[in-house]
Amino acid sequence: SQELEQSPQSLIVQEGKNLTINCTSSKTLYGLYWYKQKYGEGLIFLMMLQKGGEEKSHEKITAKLDEKKQQSSLHITASQPSHAGIYLCGAFTHNQAGTALIFGKGTTLSVSS
């Protein structure tokens, strides 16, 4: 079965610093999603990548899907305390509608001011 591995598991950065979170799949990715979860709350959709080489940005967060479609990275520029939370990558295991997502275990980000 397909698995998603996220690294690092946790990260503490100083406010203003850049950081990168990685998500590696054991199989080809058919749609890669990044969500953010604040402790005790639901998941907030950040962005979705489908094509190899695709890159998307939202405010100071950029995500890329590599050409071979087995790895994605999430990059935050000039981190702020509001970026703190748990970042989850999710992926479809099949290229069809109505497929359940599998998730990595998450990367917990803390931003110190």
Place this chain on the structure above:
Amino acid sequence: NAGVMQNPRHLVRRRGQEARLRCSPMKGHSHVYWYRQLPEEGLKFMVYLQKENIIDESGMPKERFSAEFPKEGPSILRIQQVVRGDSAAYFCASSPPEQGGETQYFGPGTRLLVL
């Protein structure tokens, strides 16, 4: 457009009781997914439903758990005779009925605590 709604947000049950978790998808969404997040573990898929149909329940425990999405009303995840191991956050997600992998939007979750 209201997001995915779940209630209750917190639920406390004693061992052996029943738990009913409700999920109202976003307007226009006909696909509903239930996921469970256990302490120290990632989100795990449980069941995928469309109106009046269970499409995929491969992640659902074989006993005590059931789900429905009736023609009218919210989707319900029902856990009978709860045990302490059922304590977790249960999330519902919905997506529109178009073809292809569509974005799933998540509700705030129901946190179940079994005493």
